[in-house]
Amino acid sequence: MPVLVLFILTVVRLPQGICFGDSGGLQLAAATCGITHPPGYVVYASILHVLTWGLPFEPAYDVSLSCLASGLGVVALCTLIQIRLGANAWLAAAVSLLLTAHPRVWSNFLAPEVYMLTLFFEVLSIYWLIQFSVTGRRRMLWLGALSLGIALASRPPVVFFIPFALVVVASVFHRSWGRVRFTRRAIAVAMSALLVPVIYAGLYIFVRDTPDTPYNYIEQYNAEMHVVPMSDLGFKAKCQRVYWLVSGAQFRSQMGNSLSGLKNKMRWLGRELRRWLGSDRLVPGGLLLAIWLIFMLAGGRFAWSHNRLAVVLLIGLAVQSVVFVCLYRIEGDAANTLPLLFTCSVLGGVSISNALQIYGEKPGYIASAIILSLVITFTIWHVPARSHTGRLADATTFLGKFNLNSLAPDTVICSTWGTSTPLWYAKNVTYNRPDITIINASPSAWPRITLSMRHRPIVVVENSNVWHKPDW
DSSP states (O other): OOOHHHHHHHHSOSSSSSSSSHHHHHHHHHHHHHHHHHTTOHHHHHHHHHHHSSSOOHEEEHHHHHHHHHHHHHHHHHHHHHHHTOOOOOHHHHHHHHHHHSSHHHHHHHHHHHHHHHHHHHHHHHHHHHHHHHHHHHHHHHHHHHHHHHHHOOOOGGGGHHHHHHHHHHHHTTTTOOOOHHHHHHHHHHHHHHHHHHHHHHHHHHHOTTSSSBBBBBHHHHHHHOOOTTTTSSSHHHHHHHHHTTTGGGGGBBBBBOHHHHHHHHHHHHHHHHHHGGGGGGSSSHHHHHHHHHHHHHHHHHHHHHHHHHHHHHHHHHHHHHHHHBBOOOOSSSSHHHHHHHHHHHHHHHHEEEEGGGGHHHHHHHHHHHHHHHHHHHHHHGGGGSOHHHHHHHHHHHHHSSSSSOOOOOOOOEOOOHHHHHHHHHHIISSSSSTEEEEEEEEGGGHHHTGGGTSSOOOOOOOSSSSEEEOO
């Protein structure tokens, strides 16, 4: 039921076409089998590209719809995992629906981004590993490893979650250690399932990293910054370019933190937790965090009695998020808090569900059903007041005004990252204008990069509302 409610409320708020910036980069990479900004997200782009074959809309909207589906999948899995840990189904659905009320989660529903996709595959991995811990079936282990590998290949911080997954797998195998042949084969297949997406990502970048690829972020960035060798300089140069992309070297300067920086990040995390439903304006921050902590500890205690290994996985999901946030000095979406918010939702739902059972099973069911009805009503009422991320990211109006197909042959367009992705999409997907050159660089670099192109028409795009001929 929460999935259906969310679909109805969100599908009408999706961007209608290509988006600005990072969201547009993901759509463009999926539409053209290209390479977007570090770490490339090529596994996601490949999966989304295949999905565009079966969906009847334009590729950009297909990607937005697919990313929304991953968010709906997260809500469904949040509900299922709570039920597995002993929560009432009605209450679990209500808590899963409330998860979307957090501004960070809601914005990832409406704009195609990699954070919700990563959470979906990580949570799917947790679900399969929980099933494996209960049934011992090898297929569940392999599906869990494959899901985790897809997430790892696209988001390197997932590596912080892997030790917790290994603890769970080792614990399950420890119960049947006498069957050595079974254990070795199962581990070998699981490791292969984990590594195949990672290997595929490296091979994809190696093959597609050429000047002829319609969308190649490495080429575009290198034209201004000259951080890696040219792709035609041999095998070693190609490997250097692959490593630069998958390692996120462009953002390496933002990694690492001082003691004061860690304190600031922990305070920021506290504010992130308090942003649910605007509760930080109703209850003092310290008291609110104390209440949250009590709910989490209680939920962890109740869940522990149902499935200890599931709790280990949920803790690992939260630890991964906290560790990365503390190491990465950037705030906002890039400091991905979705895994932490998911763990809080699951443990909070288990805690509340058990608290409602104090007065008996039947009153608990009735209370849970009432809570779900209230949450659905609240969500329908509250959605119009939430952020309009999808509409703000939508570049359809911009491309309608800046009609790229009306430009003269061999035009050069100077742009920055925000507007470059929709322009590339118009060039490569909408109109197929290979004669047009789009330069993605900082404005100070435009005169230098276009020095050899002054004989061609040049247009400068300062932002989504201002474009003109250059004065240099």
